[in-house]
Amino acid sequence: MKITFIGAGNMGGAMAHGLYQTDMFRPEDITCTARSQATLDKCLKLMPGIHVATNNREAVRNADIVVFAVKPWLIEGVIQEVKNALDYSKQIILSVVAGYTTEKLQTLLEREGHPTPAVFYMIPNTAIDVKASMTFFVPSNASDEQIQLIQGMMEKVGGCMQIEEKNMPACMALASCGIAYAFRYIRAAMEGGVEMGLYAKDAKKIVSHTIRGAAEMILQHDSHPEEEIDHVTTPGGLTIKGLNAMEENGFTNAVIKGLKAGR
Ligand SMILES: NC(=O)c1ccc[n+]([C@@H]2O[C@H](COP(=O)([O-])OP(=O)(O)OC[C@H]3O[C@@H](n4cnc5c(N)ncnc54)[C@H](OP(=O)(O)O)[C@@H]3O)[C@@H](O)[C@H]2O)c1
Structure with missing residues (x-):
């Protein structure tokens, strides 16, 4: 199975690096x-043995996935530059370009006398670099086998979900913008830790592992966050005081408003 990334910057490069670390x-x-x-040299340094190119038309020729x-x-x-070099009868086309719906992609790819290609509008997040992405995709004209192939591929580098196209903005707010919100929570908690006398590097380690632990519990237990919170909050204890003080300062409201603003 061969894959070509047209554009190997933050997202293309991270996606290539995530998949590079799999057995696929x-x-x-x-x-x-x-x-x-310079970008290609960076790719080669990070992923020895891959092919790099500046000629997009050549690069797509033998790929199974573009x-x-x-x-x-x-x-x-x-x-426009590469479409005549693509083989719609066997290549799968993915686009991670935000806002380019399957309809727009199909219109751009249209070629007289050629079949309609299998296209995926896909949005991973930058955690794909460490095989911990949350990826959403919308297939267009793809067979069940092609959908399974792409779903399986993306599950090797994190969580992956097929969605309805109308939900893409909400999913992007939660995951692709959302990873920045998670980082901001980590930073805020670190600042609190430093104010309470910890070194920043220690606070960072403590908060990052705490976030990872919380996420793992929800995923592995398939539980509701409030259920897990119940296990931590002793009546009259410190945690409930902390939670209530956060809510008094608008925590949940701030998160929801932030998500909606970034939609
Ligand atoms: N960053 C995210 O979190 C994220 C998440 C989901 C989706 N996306 C989507 O990913 C896409 C790329 O974003 P990005 O943040 O990765 O941007 P980026 O870091 O600027 O990367 C874009 C890459 O495209 C390359 N490029 C530009 N013109 C090209 C051409 N004609 N042929 C081949 N390569 C070309 C650039 O090469 P040079 O480096 O040589 O300039 C660069 O490596 C966007 O459409 C965005 O919507 C991003």
């Missing part, structure tokens, strides 16, 4: 393209 691809099965040699990961204002030009 050998290094030589991965090709990354970019405009600058991933478009350029900035939104570049996607139309890049698709």
Whole structure:
């Protein structure tokens, strides 16, 4: 199975690196393209053995999966550049370009006399770099086998969910913007830890493992957060005082307003 990334920046590069660390691809099965040699050198340093190129048309030729990961204002030009080199009868096309719906992608890819390609509008988050992404995708004209293949591939690098296209903005708010909100919580808790006398590096380790533990518990127990909170809050104890003080200062409201503002 061969995969080509057109654009190997923050997202394309992270996605390539995540998949590089799985058993699904050998290094030589991965090709990354970019405009600058500097980006390609960075890719090679991080992922020895992969192919890199600046010629997008050449890079897509033997790929089974082609991933478009350029900035939104570049996607139309890049698709125009490569589409005649694509084989819609067997290649799967993924785009991680935010806002480019399956309808827009299919319109851009349209070619007279060629079949409609299997296209996936997909949004991972940057944690794909460490195989801990939350990825959403919307398939268009894909067979069940192709959907299973892509779902299986993305499950090797984190959680993955097929969604209805109308829910993409909400899912992006929770996961792709959401990872920044999680980082901001980590920073806020670190600042609290430092104010209480901890070194920042110690606070960072404590908060990061605490967040990871909370997420693992929810995922493994399939529980509701409030159920897990109940196990921590002794009546009249410290934790409930802390939670109530956070709520008094608008914690839940701030999170919901932030999510909706970033939709
Ligand atoms: N960052 C995220 O969290 C995130 C999450 C989900 C989706 N996305 C989507 O991912 C896409 C890329 O975002 P990004 O943050 O990764 O941007 P980025 O860091 O700027 O990466 C874009 C890459 O595209 C390359 N590129 C530009 N023009 C090209 C061309 N004609 N041919 C081949 N490569 C070309 C750039 O090469 P050079 O490095 O040489 O300039 C760069 O490596 C966006 O559409 C965004 O909506 C991002």
